Amino acid sequence: MEVSLLLEVKDLDSGYGFLQVLWGVSLHVDHGEFVCVIGPNGAGKSTIFKTICGLVPSAKGEILFKGRCINKLETNRICQRGLCYISEETNLFTGMTVLENLIMGGYTLKDKKKKKQLLDDVFSLFPRLEERRNQLAGTMSGGERKMLAIGRGIMSDPELLLVDEPSLGLAPVITLQVMRAMEVLRKNGMTLILVEQNVKKTLQITDRGYILEKGQIAMQGRSADLAQDEHVRKVFLGV
Amino acid sequence: MELLSKRPLVERIGYYLRSPVVLTILGTIGLLIAATLHSGSYILVNTVVTGGMWALMSMGLALVFGVMNIAHFAIGEMFMAGGLFSYFVITPLYDYLSLNPNETLAALAPILSILAGTIGGAMIGVLTEIFIFRPLRRRSREQWIMNTFILTLGISVVMINGHHLLFGSEFKGVVSYWPYQPITVLGTLISFDRAFVFVCSIVMMGGFWIFMKFTKIGQAIRAVSQDEKGALMVGVNLNTIQALTMALSCGLAALSGACLLFMFPSYPTVGVAPLYNAWFVVIVVGLGNVAGTIVGGFMVAMFQILTTVYIGEGWGLVFPSLIIIVILIFKPSGLFGTAVRGILDQ
Numbered sequence: 001m002e003v004s005l006l007l008e009v010k011d012l013d014s015g016y017g018f019l020q021v022l023w024g025v026s027l028h029v030d031h032g033e034f035v036c037v038i039g040p041n042g043a044g045k046s047t048i049f050k051t052i053c054g055l056v057p058s059a060k061g062e063i064l065f066k067g068r069c070i071n072k073l074e075t076n077r078i079c080q081r082g083l084c085y086i087s088e089e090t091n092l093f094t095g096m097t098v099l100e101n102l103i104m105g106g107y108t109l110k111d112k113k114k115k116k117q118l119l120d121d122v123f124s125l126f127p128r129l130e131e132r133r134n135q136l137a138g139t140m141s142g143g144e145r146k147m148l149a150i151g152r153g154i155m156s157d158p159e160l161l162l163v164d165e166p167s168l169g170l171a172p173v174i175t176l177q178v179m180r181a182m183e184v185l186r187k188n189g190m191t192l193i194l195v196e197q198n199v200k201k202t203l204q205i206t207d208r209g210y211i212l213e214k215g216q217i218a219m220q221g222r223s224a225d226l227a228q229d230e231h232v233r234k235v236f237l238g239v
Numbered sequence: 240m241e242l243l244s245k246r247p248l249v250e251r252i253g254y255y256l257r258s259p260v261v262l263t264i265l266g267t268i269g270l271l272i273a274a275t276l277h278s279g280s281y282i283l284v285n286t287v288v289t290g291g292m293w294a295l296m297s298m299g300l301a302l303v304f305g306v307m308n309i310a311h312f313a314i315g316e317m318f319m320a321g322g323l324f325s326y327f328v329i330t331p332l333y334d335y336l337s338l339n340p341n342e343t344l345a346a347l348a349p350i351l352s353i354l355a356g357t358i359g360g361a362m363i364g365v366l367t368e369i370f371i372f373r374p375l376r377r378r379s380r381e382q383w384i385m386n387t388f389i390l391t392l393g394i395s396v397v398m399i400n401g402h403h404l405l406f407g408s409e410f411k412g413v414v415s416y417w418p419y420q421p422i423t424v425l426g427t428l429i430s431f432d433r434a435f436v437f438v439c440s441i442v443m444m445g446g447f448w449i450f451m452k453f454t455k456i457g458q459a460i461r462a463v464s465q466d467e468k469g470a471l472m473v474g475v476n477l478n479t480i481q482a483l484t485m486a487l488s489c490g491l492a493a494l495s496g497a498c499l500l501f502m503f504p505s506y507p508t509v510g511v512a513p514l515y516n517a518w519f520v521v522i523v524v525g526l527g528n529v530a531g532t533i534v535g536g537f538m539v540a541m542f543q544i545l546t547t548v549y550i551g552e553g554w555g556l557v558f559p560s561l562i563i564i565v566i567l568i569f570k571p572s573g574l575f576g577t578a579v580r581g582i583l584d585q
Contacts, residue, residue, distance in 0.1 A: 079474035091469030093462050104462050108474035156474060
């Protein structure tokens with residue numbers, strides 16, 4: 001029996017210490033979908049990702065990945081199962097080169113040929129990274145770091161990628177490159193969830209979206225429909 | 240201004256020669272050669288032998304401090320444990336050998352006992368990680384460095400008194416590991432044991448570098464030290480890596496203790512001086528800087544020996560302490576630097 005839903009989040013409560021950030025959040029992602037979670041600053045978008053991947057413990061609710069509960073699992077075990085989180089702060093290994101970072105990305109893989117192939121995929125997706133393969137990650141520009149973070153995430157051969165605000169602080173040209181890379185990933189079969197503040201572009205490239213406001217899902221639906229919705233247009237698109 | 244890599248070779252050499260690291264190293268070597276020519280080659284020999292071991296101990300300390308942020312004040316006791324385990328392996332072997340002389344066994348016995356010392360120390364390290372530091376990590380990350388400092392002081396007290404209770408406070412040592420004649424190097428007689436210690440330290444330093452740079456575990460350890468969250472996100476098992484780092488650090492300290500058993504017999508407080516030496520080196524070189532401890536180990540050993548020879552036996556610890564005070568005032572990030580910035584290098 002095939003489990004159709006790749007990721008299911010049911011009624012999730014989460015937060016930091018005494019500060020509750022998420023209140024009963026529910027969402028789901030199917031194989032091959034490109035879903036986004038958008039909302040104002042501080043709504044809790046990053047917290048959803050951090051809770052799913054185990055960096056923040058959940059207080060209540062269930063997180064099912066490929067049908068199995070991953071609530072109490074550690075981040076590294078979740079990565080081994082095929083769920084990769086790419087943080088907004090990138091969390092790169094600043095003292096290592098681009099190549100070393102990418103190789104570390106493939107830490108959980110046993111197959112050498114697969115690793116080599118993934119490395120080639122990353123380099124063809126981001127030719128800039130190949131040019132600077134021996135440069136220290138700590139000396140790279142913001143856009144290059146985001147590319148490297150995404151590349152490192154791809155190296156773990158994930159089934160689901162959680163990308164946290166890839167365009168934050170980037171020049172529009174670089175943002176376009178990063179978004180285009182995600183479209184390519186999607187076309188090659190990767191399932192993606194995107195958290196973003198750049199609402200217009202995000203709704204253009206994704207299939208479905210969730211609007212998160214004050215820790216709760218305020219709205220959800222197909223991205224095309226959301227882009228036409230009055231509330232969304234007024235609050236996020238300034239129309 | 241053009242990139243340095245595009246300038247002619249002579250200019251590049253000149254640039255590197257002016258860097259503080261290279262100047263310090265050259266200055267140290269110069270001082271060492273001058274003192275040797277003046278007072279005799281035993282200065283060079285002793286510096287190189289003890290310096291190698293201090294370098295290994297400091298590498299272990301810098302590793303555990305850089306990767307796990309543990310201010311370890313019990314690695315002196317790991318040094319003691321290394322010597323102790325080695326003693327308890329070599330003594331029965333010697334008893335056996337005195338009744339049944341055997342060339343190969345006589346050559347292998349010291350290696351076995353040093354290995355036993357190293358592994359014993361590493362295991363104690365892993366036990367402390369599993370039963371002391373892991374529960375602390377789960378409980379709270381606040382005031383981590385201070386907490387680990389106090390905890391390791393406690394471990395130190397337990398180990399020192401444990402040794403005293405279980406094994407007594409007599410000096411447990413060996414006159415020499417190997418029964419061979421001293422070898423002649425550059426006109427000086429060096430005992431085989433000392434020569435072995437030197438070779439061992441060079442091999443271990445090289446092995447350590449290769450391990451950290453090229454093996455998967457070594458890269459994982461470096462990754463954890465640079466970004467713990469990032470390491471988690473790529474699938475590194477933090478518990479395993481932390482246990483391995485601790486084993487490596489305590490193993491290096493225990494190795495020094497085991498190798499130097501002929502110089503430092505094992506007794507409860509034998510680890511105090513090596514502890515201070517290791518911390519001297521780590522502070523002088525820069526907290527968390529592992530590569531620099533190699534040079535730093537030799538430097539501190541040299542200063543101690545020069546002080547003992549030229550100023551007096553009891554002044555051995557004074558001079559390094561003075562140097563540390565000066566460095567902490569003017570360059571707290573250490574000679575070779577870390578992230579800590581001082582008042583004068585803003």
